[in-house]
Amino acid sequence: MNRTRFAPSPTGPLHLGHAFAALTAAKLAGPGQFLLRIEDIDQSRCRPEYEALIAEDLHWLGLDWPLPVMRQSDRLPAYQAALDRLAELGLTYPCECRRADIRAALSAPQEGAEPVIGPDGPVYPGTCRHRSMADAGPDDAIRLNMARALDHLATDGISFDDENIAPGIPHHLSAEQMISGIGDVVLARRGMGTSYHLSVVVDDAAQGITLVTRGKDLLDSTYIHILLQRLLDLPVPRYHHHRLIRNDQGKRLAKRDDARALRLYREGGMSAAEIRHSLGF
The missing domain is CATH 3.40.50.620 (HUPs)
Structure with a gap:
């Protein structure tokens, strides 16, 4: 039984690369357990609103995890x-x-x-x-x-x-x-x-x-x-x-790539199923 985790930093919105990483971890957990962990040791850059958005985006993608969530700051x-x-x-x-x-x-x-x-x-x-x-x-x-x-x-x-x-x-x-x-x-x-x-x-x-x-x-x-x-x-x-999700210029997505933020896809009317399919899930 695999136990996997997705461990983002709440320093910006999740993008397509994060979605691929989270979905990969959840898929490979299989019948085991998928965990969410918040990597917030850099308190100067971490924001509570981004942590809330992480949970919202992941739930929208159809993912769930046990509570409480581990936070590095604790x-x-x-x-x-x-x-x-x-x-x-x-x-x-x-x-x-x-x-x-x-x-x-x-x-x-x-x-x-x-x-x-x-x-x-x-x-x-x-x-x-x-x-x-x-x-x-x-x-x-x-x-x-x-x-x-x-x-x-x-x-x-x-x-x-x-x-x-x-x-x-x-x-x-x-x-x-x-x-x-x-x-x-x-x-x-x-x-x-x-x-x-x-x-x-x-x-x-x-x-x-x-x-x-x-x-x-x-x-x-x-x-x-x-x-x-x-x-x-x-x-x-x-x-x-796993492989990396890249932009049209072949560069790895970063949090500054707001155009590919999951929040914007959701607000634009794209479904979670469409996002999952576009990423190969």
């Missing part, structure tokens, strides 16, 4: 406990670098090469890696020391099978590729107490998610999540990375 103690566990293992460090600092470090003449782009953007150059958690302050982010984390697991890399993209053929990154191509990712952003990578891992475990469904643009993030699951002794779910 789960900061759980994320802190995970951070504390990783800190006790000596795998984290505080980082005071701003984006401009990172750009400047990566563009220094001695680097001599174009920055490597990982799942979170340019791979962090390790400027603050020497710092101790004892020095952490309220304006610091918290990063994972990738090399130490891999050493702790005594692993030569991270592998996983995807149920949609090349099923049966393992996706693999070596330890060196994890270090050079992903790097020391942020586990807690300043002012938030967590990050997407940490919270999604902790929440999936708490909700007993057995099959993670999400867009193939997050395929590289899965290596990070499996690493964290193993470090925190959490269950590793199965993964299904």
Whole structure:
């Protein structure tokens, strides 16, 4: 019995890409359970009216889920406990670098090469890696020391099978590729107490998610999540990375693509059945 989830952020209206993701998760849950989770750790951008609209749009599409809905803003103690566990293992460090600092470090003449782009953007150059958690302050982010984390697991890399993209053929990154191509990712952003990578891992475990469904643009993030699951002794779910819904120019839909907001289709007289059919359901 699969347990899946759809986990939007209430920072804008849902669009066709969100509809496809939610319908995919519900379909793959089968006779199991489909959950809704609200990813609202960025309180500066989240709005209650968007959360209400998320529920309205999903119900209109014919989806339902058990209550109460999990909200990340209610789960900061759980994320802190995970951070504390990783800190006790000596795998984290505080980082005071701003984006401009990172750009400047990566563009220094001695680097001599174009920055490597990982799942979170340019791979962090390790400027603050020497710092101790004892020095952490309220304006610091918290990063994972990738090399130490891999050493702790005594692993030569991270592998996983995807149920949609090349099923049966393992996706693999070596330890060196994890270090050079992903790097020391942020586990807690300043002012938030967590990050997407940490919270999604902790929440999936708490909700007993057995099959993670999400867009193939997050395929590289899965290596990070499996690493964290193993470090925190959490269950590793199965993964299904689905195709992305794109606009007429071939770009992935974003929340700023208001012309494709579900609310506008609904208000324009299109039925939920027509939306589902247009997306292949």
